[in-house]
Amino acid sequence: MSSTTQQKNILKGGEWLIKESSPFETFIPEDFSEEQQMVKDMCASFLDTEIMPILDRIDKLEPGLMPSLVSKAGEQGLLGASIPEQYGGLGKDFITSNLVGEGLGGGFSFSVAVSAHMGIGTLPILYFGTEKQKEKYIPKLATGEWKGAYGLTEPNSGSDALGAKTTAKLSDDGKYYLLNGQKCWITNGGFADVYTVFAKIDGDKFSAFIVERGFEGFTQGAEEHKMGIKGSSTVQLFFQDCKVPVENLLGEVGKGHIIAFNILNIGRLKLCAAALGGAKRATTTTIQYANTREQFKTPIASFGAIKNKLAEMAITMWVCESALYRTAKWIDDKEHELLGAGKSFGEAVLGGAEEYAIECAILKVFGSETLDFVADEGVQIHGGNGFSDEYVISKAYRDSRINRIYEGTNEINRLLTVDMVLKRAMKGRLDLMTAAMNVQKELMSIPDFGSGDEEAFAKEKKIIANFKKAILLTAGAAVQKLMMKIEQEQEILMHIADMAIQTFAAESALLRAMKLVERKGEAATAYELDITRTWLYDAADIINKHGKDAINAFADGDEQRMMLLGLKRFTKVEPFNSKEAKRRIAAKLIGDNRYPL
Secondary structure, X not given: OOHHHHHHHOOOOXXXXXXXXXXXXXXOHXXXXXXXXXXXXXXXXXXXXXXXXXXXXXXXXXXXXXXXXXXXXHHOOOOOOOOOXXXXXXXXXXXXXXXXXXHOOOOOHHHHHHHHHHOOOOHHHHHHOOHHHHHHHHHXXXXXXXXXXXXXXXXXXOOOHHHOOOEEEEOOOOOEEEEEEEEEEEEOOOOOOEEEEEEEEOOOEEEEEEEEOOOOOEEEOOOOOOXXXXXXXXXXXXXXEEEEEHHHEEOOOOOHHHHHHHHHHHHHHHHHHHHHHHHHHHHHHHHHHHHHOEEOOEEHHHOHHHHHHHHXXXXXXXXXXXXXXXXXXXXHHHHHHHHHOOOXXXXXHHHHHHHOHHHHHHHHHHHHHHHHHHHHHHHHHHHHHHHOOOOHHHHHHHHHHHHHXXXXXXXXXXXXXXXXXXXXHHOOOOOHHHHHHHHXXXXXXXXXXXXXXXXXXXXXXXXXXXXXXXXHHHHHHHHHXXXXXXXXXXXXXXXXXXXXXXXXXXXXXXXXXXXXXXXXXXXXXXXXXXXXXXXXXXXXXXHHHHHHHHHHHHOOHHHHHHHHHHHHHHOOOOOOOHHHHHHHHHHHHHHXXXXXX
């Protein structure tokens, strides 16, 4: 298929909700090139040799240790995967850079440090810096000679980033901006050399600055004592007439929000990749424990309750992975399209991430909650030992919790998901109105029960189509009824977001399974089909519950009854023996003695 034909079929951000996707135009992890697989393996090897043997030393914040480990990763080229070769990077594609994030994602506090350095510590300068700024900072950040950090959050402005109080004022001689204020929860803050710091010029123009360690008037606080990620440096930054040269203004005056929010789009997707990497390692640890731990003279892995847990861990990760790399390829394709249209490297990457900002928000929620679920079940399978510091699963449990808070809380990301969809509909970027009206018409018609001799996966495809109708039914009616007041109805928006998350995940899983069946045949794809069908079966109930709670919050009388009947129709699935499917999934995990993919 030519690239021109492919471009015609690439879905825009959010468009999966109103259009059918083709499995053959969907990128899946089984499509990784040999080189990409080698990069992933190299990251795993780095964790095994350099990080896992010294986790306790890392957690004790041994002076100089974390910066030296980031430098080691730089020496192996891992920090510069997505940085162009002209600035000392490897110039790899967006999918490869996500594979690095996933590959290094199971390294606990190290993963936090290296992710912050490669992401929010480096990308603002790479994407928004002048040529002079990029030439000065990026090569040293790419190799790890210099470490990066990012100063956005303040004691009184977290989710409300634009409520920042830090100020910047031009000095009398016009050579410096004088920064005054403080930043908190700064990852890598204790050892970074370069910081992207946000402040308001003249108290109202939200702008970004490149601040170097050693600038006059810049100091840092003591290391924070945290519940998890204890080995990650987290400090406050203080600015007292901090002298920042005018040439260190990043981007345009008053345009700091563009930098902050665009970097967050990419950060959300990258967080999903890192969380997935952490979840895979935690699952392998748990499978190996279940295979060796005996109770009643038999390995606990042979018990149905444990098999159920292991299978659910694997299902959630496989589905999450399917959604992650489907989106990563969309962003990569959009980036190449924009480069072809003459956009700069930075504009192209950010344009891709902005186009799929809805999916990035979904993935942030899904990835962080996948890791939390896996770590929690991992502790449970370990029993009392899981509560002991001697077992690494306890560290996974503590460290996982932060992921639902940073890069925008999961509540904020759920609200953003729906908000962005509605705004794109209002601007004409997404034709939700026609799709919602078609669902209303369908409710008034006789249900289509289908024919007996349908194509392969017809039932599963219909389930996905119906899930989308359930969202359009619920969201369309809520917007119609509440109009502009819908912004105040956060509970309803959160329910609709959860319906969307479940549906995007389900469709991504089905597309991957369909592509694999075409490639390998149904018998060789039994494991993946069990995962997909179990997810669809469980998602139906979850979507139904969220839809009911949303509808009951704004509708009553005949309107409510009609919508609830429609919702029931759109979330109906045939009986399915999920117990046996999960036992088959667990059997593969137990037999392989690891998470197999």
